[in-house]
Amino acid sequence: MIPILFGITLICFIVINLAPGSPATFQEELSPKASPEAVEALKKLYGLDKPIHERYLNWLKMVVTLDLGKSFVDGRNVKDKIKERLPITVTLNLFSLLLILIIAIPIGVYSALKQGSLFDRALTVFVFTGFSVPTFWLALLAMIVFGVNLGWLPISGIQSIGAETMPFHERLVDWIKHLILPVTIMSFAGLAGMSRYTRSSMLEVLRQDYIRTARSKGLPERVVIIRYALRNALLPVVTLLGLAIPGLIGGSVIFESIFSIPGMGQLFYSSAMARDYPTIMGILIIGALLTLIGNLIADIAYFIVDPRIRVKRDV
Amino acid sequence: MFKIVLKRILKNKLALSGLTFIFFIFFVAIFSSYVAPYDPYKINVYKVLTPPSKEHPFGTDELGRDVFSRVVYGARVSLEVGFLAMGIAIFTGTILGAIAGYYGGWIDTIIMRLVDVMLAFPTLFLILAVVAVLEPSIYIIMVVIGLTGWMDVARLVRAEVLSLKEREFVLAARAIGASAGRIIFKHILPNAIYPVIVAATFSVGGAILIESGLSFLGLGIQPPEPSWGGILSVGKDYITVAWWLSLFPGVAIFLTVLSFNLLGEALRDAIDPKHWAED
Numbered sequence: 001m002i003p004i005l006f007g008i009t010l011i012c013f014i015v016i017n018l019a020p021g022s023p024a025t026f027q028e029e030l031s032p033k034a035s036p037e038a039v040e041a042l043k044k045l046y047g048l049d050k051p052i053h054e055r056y057l058n059w060l061k062m063v064v065t066l067d068l069g070k071s072f073v074d075g076r077n078v079k080d081k082i083k084e085r086l087p088i089t090v091t092l093n094l095f096s097l098l099l100i101l102i103i104a105i106p107i108g109v110y111s112a113l114k115q116g117s118l119f120d121r122a123l124t125v126f127v128f129t130g131f132s133v134p135t136f137w138l139a140l141l142a143m144i145v146f147g148v149n150l151g152w153l154p155i156s157g158i159q160s161i162g163a164e165t166m167p168f169h170e171r172l173v174d175w176i177k178h179l180i181l182p183v184t185i186m187s188f189a190g191l192a193g194m195s196r197y198t199r200s201s202m203l204e205v206l207r208q209d210y211i212r213t214a215r216s217k218g219l220p221e222r223v224v225i226i227r228y229a230l231r232n233a234l235l236p237v238v239t240l241l242g243l244a245i246p247g248l249i250g251g252s253v254i255f256e257s258i259f260s261i262p263g264m265g266q267l268f269y270s271s272a273m274a275r276d277y278p279t280i281m282g283i284l285i286i287g288a289l290l291t292l293i294g295n296l297i298a299d300i301a302y303f304i305v306d307p308r309i310r311v312k313r314d315v
Numbered sequence: 316m317f318k319i320v321l322k323r324i325l326k327n328k329l330a331l332s333g334l335t336f337i338f339f340i341f342f343v344a345i346f347s348s349y350v351a352p353y354d355p356y357k358i359n360v361y362k363v364l365t366p367p368s369k370e371h372p373f374g375t376d377e378l379g380r381d382v383f384s385r386v387v388y389g390a391r392v393s394l395e396v397g398f399l400a401m402g403i404a405i406f407t408g409t410i411l412g413a414i415a416g417y418y419g420g421w422i423d424t425i426i427m428r429l430v431d432v433m434l435a436f437p438t439l440f441l442i443l444a445v446v447a448v449l450e451p452s453i454y455i456i457m458v459v460i461g462l463t464g465w466m467d468v469a470r471l472v473r474a475e476v477l478s479l480k481e482r483e484f485v486l487a488a489r490a491i492g493a494s495a496g497r498i499i500f501k502h503i504l505p506n507a508i509y510p511v512i513v514a515a516t517f518s519v520g521g522a523i524l525i526e527s528g529l530s531f532l533g534l535g536i537q538p539p540e541p542s543w544g545g546i547l548s549v550g551k552d553y554i555t556v557a558w559w560l561s562l563f564p565g566v567a568i569f570l571t572v573l574s575f576n577l578l579g580e581a582l583r584d585a586i587d588p589k590h591w592a593e594d
Contacts, residue, residue, distance in 0.1 A: 007432030015441070019448040128580075132573035134524055134544075136531050137565030140551055148555050155554075250437030254528055258551065268440060272447035272534065280444050288435045 001292070008288045009063055012281050013056050019277075059281075068282035073274050078282040082264060086286070088158065089256070089263035093248045095179065096186040097241065100194050103187075105237070108198025109230060115203065123195060130192020135251065139185045139258045146181065154178050156260035182259045186251060190244050197240050202233040235306050242298025246291045316586075320509075323585035330581030333574035340571055344390040351384035355541045364557045374559035377549055382560065385541035386567050392542045393523045393571060396457050400522035403461025405515050408468025413499050415469065416476030427473070430466045438463050442525065446534045456535055460522045468514050475507035509586040516579035520572040527568050543568050 050058070062069060068078035111120040147155035154160065158178045159171070166174065205211065206229055214224045252265030260266070264283060271279035303309050324330045343350050359379030367374045373382035415426040433441075445459045479485060480503060488502050529535030530544030531551075538545055543564040550560030 003428055004431050004435060007428060008435055011432060011436070011441075012444075015444050016448060018445065128573060128576060129569075132520065132524075132569055132576050134527050134531075134547075134565060134568045134572075136528055137547060137561070137568065140547060140554065140561040140565070143554055144558050144561060246435070246437040250439030253439055253443060254532065257532060268443065269532065272443050275447060277448075280447060284436065284440055284444055287437045287440045291435045291437065 004292065005289075008285060009060055010056075012284045012288075013059060015284070016277050016281050017052065019275075063285065068285070069278035071271075071279050072276045073271070073279070078278050081267060081279060082282055082286055085262065085264040085267045088261060089249070089252050089265060090290075092179070092183060092186065092252065092255075092261070092263065093245075095183045096190065096248060097244070099183060099187045100190045100244075101241070104191050104194035105198050105234070108195040109202050109225070109233070111195070112199045112202035112206065112233075113225070120199075123199065127192045127196045130189050133188070135185055135189055136254045136258055138188060139181070139255065142181055142185055143258075153181050155181065158261055182255050182261060186248065186255050189251075190248065193244070194237065194240065198233065198237055201236050202229060205229045205233040208232075231305075235302065238298055238301050238305065242295040245294035246287075249287050249290055316509075320582070320585045324578075324581050327581045327584070329577045333577035333581070336570060336574040337578065340390050340394065340574070343387055344394050347387045347391055351381075351387040353381035353384040355380060355384040355388045356539055357381070364553065366557075367559050373563040374557065376546065376560060377553060377557075382546065382563060385546055386543065386564055388541040389543040389546065389564065389567065390571075392453065392536055392540065393526060393568070396453065396460065396526040397519040397523040397575075399457040400460035400464065400526070401515055401518045403458060404464040404518050404522075405468055405511060406465075407462065408465035408514075409472050409504065409511060411465065412469035412472030413476050413504060416473035417480060417495065417499055417503070423473075426469070430469055433463065433466050436463075439525070439528070442529065443532070443534060446529065451529070451534050451537060453536060453540075456526060456529060460525050464518055464521065468511065468518075471510055471514060472504075472507060475510065476503055479503045479506055509582075513579055513583045513586065516575055516582055520575035520579070523568065523572055523575075 059069075066079060068082070070076065071078055071081060107123060111117070111123045114120055143155045146153045154177060158175060160174050160178075164171075211224060211229055214228045215221075219228075249265075252263060253269050254265070255261070256263045256265035257269045264286070267279065268283045268287075270276075271283065324334070357380060359375070362371070362375045362379040364377055365371060365375045365379075371381050371383060373386060376382055376385070411426050411429075415423040441463050442459050446455065449455050476499075485498060485502055488498050493502070526535055527542070527544035527547070530542045531548045532544075533548060536542035536545055546560060546564040550557065550562075550564070553560055
């Protein structure tokens with residue numbers, strides 16, 4: 001874990017220092033009249049006059065104490081900027097993950113049970129569609145159909161204008177309406193992967209001897225499927241869930257900018273456009289940290305649901 | 316082996332249609348100046364945002380340019396980025412994976428740690444950061460997509476090399492004093508080529524998806540250069556008035572990526588000896 005964290009900071013730092021010219025020269029471009037003394041002062045302010053390894057160590061010291069520096073754009077603390085955006089992004093991603101689980105697992109299990117049926121083949125088509133469709137395009141189409149033509153759902157933001165004055169339940173409905181499109185579209189690609197994975201994992205388990213044993217001792221099929229097969233089939237799915245997190249977080253850049261959701265993805269996008277290096281670095285690190293936390297949670301969940309791992313540790 | 320794989324793919328209807336479409340897109344990309352009815356850069360202020368018609372089957376965009384011609388030219392960009400990014404990813408992944416698997420020890424540890432670190436980043440974040448820091452251009456996009464997509468290939472090749480390097484023919488080669496480079500490139504990698512080809516096929520589709528996403532965000536191929544993602548990005552701005560801008564380029568991306576994925580899936584089945592008994 002620690003070497004990976006170290007590697008993450010190193011790559012962030014390398015990426016930002018790929019820039020031809022420093023942020024100071026960038027500000028110079030903005031105002032060509034800046035005197036050499038002013039540029040020097042600016043460089044000193046951002047610590048750009050020091051050699052690169054020294055700058056990395058200084059920056060690392062800051063990051064370890066969770067100080068991500070100040071934004072070039074508005075001079076606010078990057079940490080505060082991220083903190084106010086993060087909850088929306090995490091909420092959206094959690095909802096998507098939940099939706100993926102709720103839909104993908106029953107679909108995967110059912111099509112494994114009915115291998116080769118029409119439903120199973122339809123799932124294959126859906127999986128290929130999910131893997132091949134550009135999700136931002138899907139978002140555009142959904143906006144045209146449900147937002148523009150039918151007018152059922154709002155197509156941008158997370159609340160209507162004046163939502164603050166609404167009573168609580170109306171505000172909740174308003175909020176949910178705004179989330180339906182983004183969350184559904186975000187789940188689409190993951191849905192395809194997860195249901196296919198559940199299907200193959202389930203097929204694998206159904207071939208096992210203990211399933212035959214359970215059936216032959218006369219257990220009802222429902223018990224065999226749910227208590228015996230499903231529990232084992234879901235183990236690898238837990239791991240996949242952890243692996244799906246970087247994709248979801250990365251996708252939030254695209255979805256938040258399409259649906260104008262003021263989350264971390266949108267902040268990242270606007271910082272990238274404005275070359276706000278401290279914010280870019282900060283979000284890169286937070287994104288990687290979220291991935292690591294996701295994997296950690298998946299490992300812990302695996303530990304809880306799979307008794308074999310606990311036993312192995314004692315041996 | 317090659318003949319069996321080819322035979323199995325030609326028997327698979329889905330793979331065949333994918334392959335046909337890939338040939339078709341290649342044809343369109345190579346001969347785009349003949350296929351496109353109009354100059355994709357030609358601005359016509361009298362024909363701004365006209366819906367699809369006989370003269371303009373995909374309509375016109377916000378500057379009166381013919382969308383069909385722009386989609387045709389966009390095929391070039393997508394295929395260029397798709398194949399070159401795939402090449403970079405496969406090359407990097409194969410070399411690093413082979414080195415890690417062959418030498419083992421601390422070299423292996425360092426390379427595989429690098430894989431873990433790279434996998435911890437949300438790919439799109441990393442790509443966007445690099446593209447934002449450097450000026451976005453088609454070459455930078457190819458290189459960045461390639462350099463953020465090699466990790467799976469490296470793992471795959473490493474696993475293949477690990478299982479191959481203890482085999483008799485490799486031990487024999489080592490016994491007669493062949494150099495490490497010769498053993499890796501002449502004896503081990505040719506035997507690991509098929510899974511790499513499968514990964515390569517999928518990664519072309521993946522790279523095209525990422526490129527279109529970047530262009531859609533305005534950090535990929537820069538206008539006026541025609542690209543599928545770029546047209547969609549304009550489509551978003553005119554979403555309430557010009558649905559055709561949002562529809563056709565997306566269909567092009569979808570069908571192209573789908574074709575590569577179908578072909579990749581068929582290749583994976585075809586090289587899997589488990590399926591051979593069915594013949």
